[in-house]
Amino acid sequence: MKISVIITLKKDVLDPQGKVIHQTLDGMGFNNINEVRQGKYFEIDIKESDPKKAKDKVEEMCKKLLANLVIENYKIIDVQ
Amino acid sequence: MKSSVITFPGSNCDRDMDVALKKFGFKNKMVWHDDIELPKSDLVVLPGGFSYGDYLRCGSMASKSKIMKSIINFANSGGMVMGICNGFQILVETGLVPGVLLRNKYLEFICKNVFVKIKNKQNTYFKNIDNDVLEFHIAHNEGNYFCTKDQLKEIEDNEQVAINYCNKSGNTEEQFNPNGSIKNIAGIFNKEKNVLGMMPHPERMIDPSLSGEDGSIFFNNLINNLK
DSSP states (O other), X not given: OEEEXXXXXXXXXXXXXXXXXXXXXXXXXXXXXXXXXXXXXXXXXXXXXXHHHHHHHHHXXXXXXXXXXXTEEEEEEEEO | OEEEEEEOTTXXXXXXXXXXXXXXXOEEEEEETTOSSOOSOSEEEEOOBOGGGGOSSTTTTGGGSHHHHHHHHHHHTTOEEEEETHHHHHHHHHTSSOSEEEOOXXXXXXXXXXXXXXXXXXXXXXXXXXXXXXXXXXXXXXXXXXXXXXXXXXXXXXXXXXXXXXXXXXXXXXXXXXXXXXXXXXXXXXXXXXXXXXXSBGGGSSOTTTSOSHHHHHHHHHHHHHO
């Protein structure tokens, strides 16, 4: 199964990279942006045919390695 | 006194740390990250560098390496574990010390000497140091210490802040904060104070002809406290 996960910074964590991207976009003429937040995207191909089990495993991976829950949230966005 | 310095793929301050520890009387062993057993040690050091190329988050991969299981057990049973720079990032990823290290506030890699004020001397690392302020070196891209409000309260209640960035006279105002760290935090302990993580490099300040000698004060004091 292929599982897609996105990891985003929590709301109150400063994202200086997102800020700079925002400023650059602004400078390019995209001046109607409120905010830019940068995150991470993972595609995990897992040897598991049961979607529930696959999802649980990926969730465990997120908690143990892929995300740092002090500053980040994870969300499984697709299971195929 | 016996020490162990752990080398991860991408560590680059491990040999400097080895030189520093030996200079002040430690019998040091270099330990490879893939080893399972930790040699008998009075002090374990996680050195600076770019373990695993800083992939995913700085220190995240190294925190899961084989040797870390032994180090976590060692720390949990009261063993002295010190993480410098990338070693600090590894420590936060293991959860041995609270918080995380984010990208520096102004997105710059910072490489310069800084002053730090010792906040807590009731521990084996800083006990008996006469100085209140030490000059160390920092070189990092992700040294911006961050934790949640609840964590910060807990850290302060337990007196876990080890050192704060300051100026030469010990003023810890925000303007002397190089990287945006919460409350100018440059180093913190675990609750029990046997684990210390800090961004500054004392091992780079052990030779007056190259840099300064405040690192010598730190290491001399540390080995005497351990004896």
